[in-house]
Amino acid sequence: MAEHPAYPVGLRLSGRRVVVLGGGQVAQRRLPALIAAGADIVLVSPEATPSVEAMADAGEITWVRRGYEDGDLAEAWYALIATSDPAANTAASAEAERHRVWCVRSDDADQATAWTPATGHSEGVTVAVLTTHARGRDPRHTAAIRDAVVEGLRDGTLVAPHHRTRTPGVALVGGGPGDPDLITVRGRRLLAEADVVIADRLGPRDLLAELPPHVEVIDAAKIPYGRYMAQEAINHALVEHAKQGKAVVRLKGGDPFVFGRGMEEVQALAEAGIPCTVVPGISSSISVPGAAGIPVTHRGVAHEFTVVSGHVAPDDERSLVDWPSLAKLTGTLVVLMGVDKIGKIAETLVAHGRPPATPVALVQEGTTAAQRRVDATLATVAETVRAEDVKPPAVIVIGEVVRVGPAPSA
Template sequence: MAEHPPYPVGLRLTGRRVVVLGGGQVAQRRLPALIKAGADIHLVSPEATPSVEAMADAGEITWHRRPYAEGDLADAWYALIATSDPDANTAASAEAEAHRVWCVRSDDADRATAWTPATGHSEGVTVAVLTTDARGRDPRHTAAVRDAVVEGLRDGTLVAPHFRTRTAGVALVGGGPGDPDLITVRGRRLLAEADVVIADRLGPRDLLAELPAHVEVIDAAKIPYGRFMAQEAINNALIEHAKQGKSVVRLKGGDPYVFGRGMEELHALAEAGIPCTVVPGISSSISVPGAAGIPVTHRGVAHEFTVVSGHVAPDDERSLVDWPSLAKLTGTLVILMGVDKIGRIAETLVAHGKSPDTPVALVQEGTTAAQRRVDATLATVGETVVAQDVKPPAVIVVGDVVALGPDGTTA
């Protein structure tokens, strides 16, 4: 038998009798998958672990509280032999062979008629790995191969696009703050399966280089005071490509709903009857400060943090931010898109009661290789931005947390 590899097959056990001998740790690990398969499970064992007993109490398995006896495998389709009695295991194995029941033995795989593969799951796919090397089975290697394949499917590094079950539509994917490793697992998988990607400038650009050659990438970069793709044009592009039956990913920086205009795109798609999936992303408002060593909250220092947009100045009639109220808060203030307005913002905060000595940090290109941190105070930040040539994108943090050192005390 060792000279020939096993023949892989998927057993459909729904409603079919499965016998498990032994109620120990092996049964505890294997029973959940058999339950999920819908098998009619009969456990034969005088004792069982608390977890296995709970399965019996829940009615998921039928527990016969006794040792194995001749005839227990009658009418079974599949058997798992995992008792601590070698003689019982041998006798049950012989019965399985006589009745042509596929049988797994935990104590002696070479004498079994079936092996349990290392299995994992990802989006409706079951990955099952068996060692076929006649020189010896290596369970750790098998498990490692299983983990590598499943992880690759989950994070999109192993591209396995759907062909029969794919549906046209749009996914609004939050790409995170910039580091390609900080996109969510689901976002990366959808990106790997896309036909068209409409990408923002602040999305994780490095991921675009990993896309297959057939994927169409559309640059929707909205560079401040430079060329931009109007929001209406973006909406139309999403709708047009989805109506062509393509899988479209709208790759956005941070989170789609944190100053990302994701809801506008969702409404446009809904009006056009296009199905849309929203995949949250890690917002730069908390991740970028964290990457620069700044916690937005800290015990005894800040019990709150507020995120605001600084893309319009406090004295601009379009501003919806209540700056006077923000000046009275004692927590952390995080300002996005406010580099060129930070001087006027700081003046407004100070004018309404915020101390001019309040620490300020500007973190440019956060989480990327180009990240840099520039420190100032509300009194000096306007001059510092100019002197240090701070450019967007940058996250601005205002509050005492900025002055915290690695040991949690004020630096």
């Protein structure tokens, strides 16, 4: 049998009896996939790892607390033999052969009637990799191939076009703080499948250079506005391209719903009857401080953090921020879009109780190659911004957490 390659097949085990012998590490790794497949799982083992025991306690499997006995594989469709007793494994394998039950053996693949492939998943596709012959099986090699294929599907470097009619729609994708590696796996895959990408200035620009030549990339800042306001023009462009049957990605910096006006675009698409998929992104409010070595919370220092927009000054009648209340908090304050207003913000916080010596860090172009960190205090931050020529985009962190990490390099 070992001279012939294995025949690949997908087993549909939903509602069908599967017997697992042994409750150790092998079972712990294999059981989640069997549970996800909907199998009726019976575990036969005198003991089990805590994780396997938790599956039994949750009712995901039935646990028979004893060793293997002849007849345990009766009525089974599939068996996983993974005990530490070679004799029991051999006997169970023989029973599986007699009852024509497909059987995997963790201790001796050559004596098994089935092999477990290295598997991975990406958006409704299961990738399964098998070594062609039993002789020379190398699990690490098959796992490496599996990982390469799945990663290619996820990050868009391996693109398989869909040969079906696509429903017009828009994916609202949070691109993260700037580093192209910090976009989500799903966001990157949707980018790879897009016909049109409408991108913000603060989105991960490096990703746009990787798109195929046929993809139309539209800079949202340069959409002709005409009789529209800027956001209305973007909404109009999303609707019109989607109505043409194109796969449209709206690529935004950070997270679409954190000062990104994402909900306005979702509402406009809903009014036009265009389906919209929202893909959350890593917000710069936590990722940029982290990249600069600043935790927004830290035991014994800050038990909360607050994120506010600084695009309007505290004394501006349009401001919705309760700055006096923020000044009384003891936790971390993260200000986005506030570089040109930081002087007035600092002045207001001090006026309402924040100590002038409260540390402040400004992280410009966070997570990118141009990232730099400038430190100050509430008393000095306005002058520091001018002296150091700090420019947006920059995330401003106010609070004692600024001093927690290693001192910033000069």
